[in-house]
Amino acid sequence: MDVEVAEWVEKLRLAGYKVTRQRRVVLEVIAAVGMHLTPTEVYERARVNCPDLGLTTVYRTLDILSGLGLVRRVHLKDGCHSFASAGQGHCHHLICEGCGDVVEFEGGDLSPLINRVAQSTGFVIREHWLELFGTCPACQNKL
């Protein structure tokens, strides 16, 4: 996870952003927890190590990180206010409805399906999204 933060810092720098204390602490929070967090949740956790951090900066940092593809918005049934780390390359999210845990997985090849839909609708399909919902091993044991 220190590795991930280091990589993210490097990508920030390469993209021309300054590496500030505030950005670093936001990065660290998101890289460390393996679950989805709202901006406010990120803010609360990050302030433990950086009490003068502002919520505005969290919003701005999350914007930058999603722009760079390092984090991704997690879409839940009732809204999509939270974010989780997005591994490199094309991946999808598997989400525990119990604890908010987020695991990434590689979706198999969806091209047959996508081609079929493109064919029958006349759409040009540019992107797809797959999210799976369920219960993680830890939450299964809690029952």
Place this chain on the structure above:
Amino acid sequence: MDVEVAEWVEKLRLAGYKVTRQRRVVLEVIAAVGMHLTPTEVYERARVNCPDLGLTTVYRTLDILSGLGLVRRVHLKDGCHSFASAGQGHCHHLICEGCGDVVEFEGGDLSPLINRVAQSTGFVIREHWLELFGTCPACQNKL
């Protein structure tokens, strides 16, 4: 589309809800347009036929309709404030990034993929979501 509204009205009634003028006009708007609309957009369109409708009622009606599975929240890259009609049965949304058009399609059988992910993560997977994004035929011609 009159058919769809009639079906929806019947389902509302069966679920124990009163069929009010306000609910009917919200239903009509969503059934008529084939695109995703935010609560405010629904409100504006519905008020053409029902000028005393309140935005609060639109929110409440959308809640009821998603509870009954008649409409579904549409999740876009930057948020998910809009809703679209959800056909019966398990379906997915294909969305035009140009005009907001929403088309439903049946996702093929994703069980092999889902089983594989369940296997490798230990999750019990209860639900899945697939959305495709692209350009509809009409918007392709506009280029």
Place this chain on the structure above:
DNA sequence: ATATAATTGAAAAATATTTTCAATTACAGG
């Protein structure tokens, strides 16, 4: 027709996000 419980809209409250701006800070270049 009437009784009644559900539903309504306006207003207020709560929540979420963005903008503004003066002060601070990262860091490139010397």
Place this chain on the structure above:
DNA sequence: CCTGTAATTGAAAATATTTTTCAATTATAT
């Protein structure tokens, strides 16, 4: 190491979205 400069910051205000409250209205069973 200093210094200049443009990027970044947090607080406050503005805006946007959603929910709650409550008295008045209304759909519908009888």
